[in-house]
Each structure stands twice: as structure tokens, then as C-alpha cells.
Amino acid sequence: MGRILNTDEAFFYGQFVQAAYDMFRTPQGGDPLRPEPLNIPPGYELGAWIHMSDFILSHKEPEFYGIVCRKIDEPDRRVLAIRGTEGAIEWIDDAAALPTRFRQVPSAGRVASGFDKIYSSLKVVKRRLAEDRASAPGAPAEPETFAGSFAEQLDQLAISRELSRGVRRSAAEARPTRPMVVTGHSLGSALATLFVMENDSKHKFDVNVCCTFASPRVGNLEFARAFDQLPIDSWRIVNTLDVVPKLPPHIPLLLEYDHVDTAYPFSSNVFAKNSLVCWHAMETYLHWLKNSSALRAECVP
Numbered sequence: 001m002g003r004i005l006n007t008d009e010a011f012f013y014g015q016f017v018q019a020a021y022d023m024f025r026t027p028q029g030g031d032p033l034r035p036e037p038l039n040i041p042p043g044y045e046l047g048a049w050i051h052m053s054d055f056i057l058s059h060k061e062p063e064f065y066g067i068v069c070r071k072i073d074e075p076d077r078r079v080l081a082i083r084g085t086e087g088a089i090e091w092i093d094d095a096a097a098l099p100t101r102f103r104q105v106p107s108a109g110r111v112a113s114g115f116d117k118i119y120s121s122l123k124v125v126k127r128r129l130a131e132d133r134a135s136a137p138g139a140p141a142e143p144e145t146f147a148g149s150f151a152e153q154l155d156q157l158a159i160s161r162e163l164s165r166g167v168r169r170s171a172a173e174a175r176p177t178r179p180m181v182v183t184g185h186s187l188g189s190a191l192a193t194l195f196v197m198e199n200d201s202k203h204k205f206d207v208n209v210c211c212t213f214a215s216p217r218v219g220n221l222e223f224a225r226a227f228d229q230l231p232i233d234s235w236r237i238v239n240t241l242d243v244v245p246k247l248p249p250h251i252p253l254l255l256e257y258d259h260v261d262t263a264y265p266f267s268s269n270v271f272a273k274n275s276l277v278c279w280h281a282m283e284t285y286l287h288w289l290k291n292s293s294a295l296r297a298e299c300v301p
Contacts, residue, residue, distance in 0.1 A: 002233035005264045010235055011289040013183040013211045015041045016081035018282055020067050020188075024083060033064050034125065034143060044069040046127055048157055049143075050082060053121040054187070062123065066188065068157065075161065077179045078205070080154070080195070084186025084214070084282075099220050099255070104149050104198040109223030111194065112216075112248055112257070118187070119194045124153040131164045150195055155204040180205040185282045186244055189215030189236075193227065193260060200230050211235045213285040214244050217257035224258040237264045239288070241279040272299045 019039040027035035037046040050066030066082035099110030103120065126132075126144040144160070146153040158178060162168040167176055184192035189212035196210045215236055218224075228234070236259065238245045248257045266288045272278045278299035286293040 002231075002262075005235045005237070005262075007289045009209070010211050010237060011286060011293070012041060013079065013081070013181055013209070014185075014213060014282070014286050014289065015039070016044075016067065016069060016079050017083055017183055017185045017188065017213065018286060020065070020081050020083040021086075021185075021282060023067070024064055024086070027064070033062065034127075035064060040067075040069055043072055044079065045072055045129070047078070047129065047161070048127055049125045050080075051123040051125060052118055052191075054085065054118055062121075065122075066184075068124070068154065070161075074179075075165065076158075076167070076176050078158075079181045079183065080192070082184040082188030082191050084184070084188045099257070102194065102197065102219065102223065104151070104194070105201045108197050108201075108226045109220050111219035111223055112190075115187075115190045115194060115218060119150060119191055122150040122153075122191065124150070124157050126157055126160065131161070149198060151198045151202050151204050155202075158205070175204075178205045180207045181209045181211065182207055183209075183211045183213075184215075185213040185285070186216070186280065189213060190218045193218045196230065196232065197223075197227055207232055209233045209235070211237070213237050213282060214239065214242050214280055215259070216244050216247050217250065217259050219258075220256045221258045224260045227260040234261055235264060236260060236262060237266075237285060237289075239279055239284060240265050240267050241269060241274070243276060244280055271295075271301070273301055275299070 023035040023038045029036050034049050047070045048068040051062040052065045053060050053062055069079045071077040097113040100113040100116055102108050102111045124146055146156040159171050182192045182196055196207055199205055199207055250257050268284050272284050272295055281296050283296045287295050
């Protein structure tokens with residue numbers, strides 16, 4: 001059992017998810033795949049974009065879904081944030097297919113096959129920073145991509161940064177400590193949960209907090225209990241009115257999906273309008289954590 005929810009910390013991490021939404025909605029420079037940084041919390045900088053193909057929505061082309069940010073004065077400290085889908089939430093019904101072994105950690109139990117398929121599509125795209133230009137001034141401006149699983153791609157990203165800064169002389173050297181917080185909303189919460197499980201099996205980063213908002217059930221009982229044994233602070237924040245956290249269903253002996261720990265429930269009916277959008281919006285979750293945080297305009301009572 002990790003620390004109980006720290007609302008100030010959770011709000012801070014949630015701002016990274018909100019930044020990913022803001023960047024998606026207003027891609028500065030006109031590039032929907034690599035939008036310019038927007039509303040990233042002070043003290044952090046954007047180090048990479050995350051792309052994925054959300055097959056369960058029939059969108060096979062890559063879309064921008066998340067960010068990897070690092071602390072400016074502690075560049076080995078990172079926040080990984082993945083947004084959810086925009087608009088309709090019918091995707092969750094399609095995700096509730098028969099459970100399948102999580103291909104990155106087959107021993108960890110079964111997960112919704114849609115989540116597993118989407119997770120396998122995640123791609124990390126490195127953003128060139130000042131240190132990259134200094135270490136390789138003649139390198140092409142095109143962003144660098146990596147191969148392998150999502151955790152392996154993130155590891156290659158981190159290695160490239162460490163080599164540029166001289167923290168390591170080669171990839172064969174032992175890695176430095178890499179504190180990481182993982183956060184996500186809706187579908188992004190499911191993917192964040194899968195990453196934490198994969199990372200635990202491969203030890204690429206030192207994940208200390210997994211903070212999710214409006215997470216659906218990701219896997220079966222075996223998966224959920226395996227996740228609960230991980231030595232991390234797991235904060236699963238859930239609006240009790242929200243539909244997404246109620247899916248995929250838990251049907252004994254048939255679809256035994258279950259939530260990971262630890263739930264921190266609230267009800268938005270005391271401060272926001274009642275609608276599917278308002279129950280699920282990231283802004284609603286942030287407002288519960290800090291009431292000075294603005295609701296969506298259509299959700300203000």
C-alpha cells in the first residue's frame with residue numbers, strides 16, 4: 001500500500017494531461033502530430049511526443065496522444081502523460097472484447113484486447129533540444145524515432161539524452177536513477193497502467209507514482225492484483241457518475257475485469273452540470289482536486 005492521495009500532487013500531474021489535450025486541440029505551427037508545447041507546468045520542458053493508432057476507433061493513422069516531459073533542473077526526472085479520446089466515448093464498448101494475455105508481460109494476466117492492441121502501436125518521437133543541437137550540430141532537424149516496445153522506446157529516448165549530456169559514455173554503462181510519474185485520462189489511463197506493468201518487468205525507469213483519471217477497467221482479476229503488488233503510489237481518481245470507469249464490465253466467470261487500486265471517488269453533481277461530457281471531462285477531475293481550476297464552459301452550472 002503506497003501513500004494516500006495527495007490532491008496537490010495529483011492536480012500537478014493532471015496538468016500535464018490537460019497540456020496534452022490543449023496541444024492536441026490547438027497544434028501550434030499547424031502540425032497535428034508534433035504540436036508545439038502548450039501549458040506545460042513551470043519547471044518542465046517537452047522532450048518527446050507520443051503517437052498511437054486507436055484501432056478500436058478505426059483510426060489506423062498515427063495521432064498525437066501524449067507527452068514526455070522532464071524537469072529542467074533535474075533532467076533525469078520525468079512525467080509521462082497520455083490523454084484520452086476526444087468526443088464520443090463509444091470506443092469503450094469496442095474495447096470490451098475477450099481478454100487477452102498482455103503481450104509485453106504475459107505472466108501478468110489478461111487485459112482488454114483493444115487496449116493491448118493500441119498499446120502495441122505507441123510510438124515515441126524525440127524532440128530536439130538545445131543539448132542535441134550542441135552535441136550533434138549537423139544532425140537533421142527531423143525528429144528521431146525508436147524501435148521496440150513502448151518501454152524500450154522510452155529507454156532509448158532516455159539513453160540518447162544521457163549520452164548527449166555526458167551522464168553516460170555508452171549505452172552499456174549502468175543507467176542513472178530515472179524517477180518517473182505516469183499519468184493519464186480515460187483511454188490514456190489504461191495505457192499508462194499497461195506501461196507501469198511493462199516497466200516493472202523491464203526496470204527501465206523508477207516509477208514512483210501512477211496517477212490516473214477516469215480509468216476504465218484495464219484487465220482481469222489476475223492483472224489487477226498483480227498491478228496492486230507493485231511498489232508504487234497508485235492513485236485512481238474516479239467520478240462516480242462517469243460512465244467510462246464502469247467499463248469494460250465485470251461479469252463473474254465470463255468477463256472478470258477488475259479495477260486496480262487505489263480508488264479515490266468523488267461526485268461532480270455538486271459543482272458541475274450533469275451530462276456524459278461533464279462527468280468525464282478532464283477539466284471536471286481537475287476542478288475536484290482544486291476548485292479554482294476552470295470547468296468546461298458547458299459544464300458550469
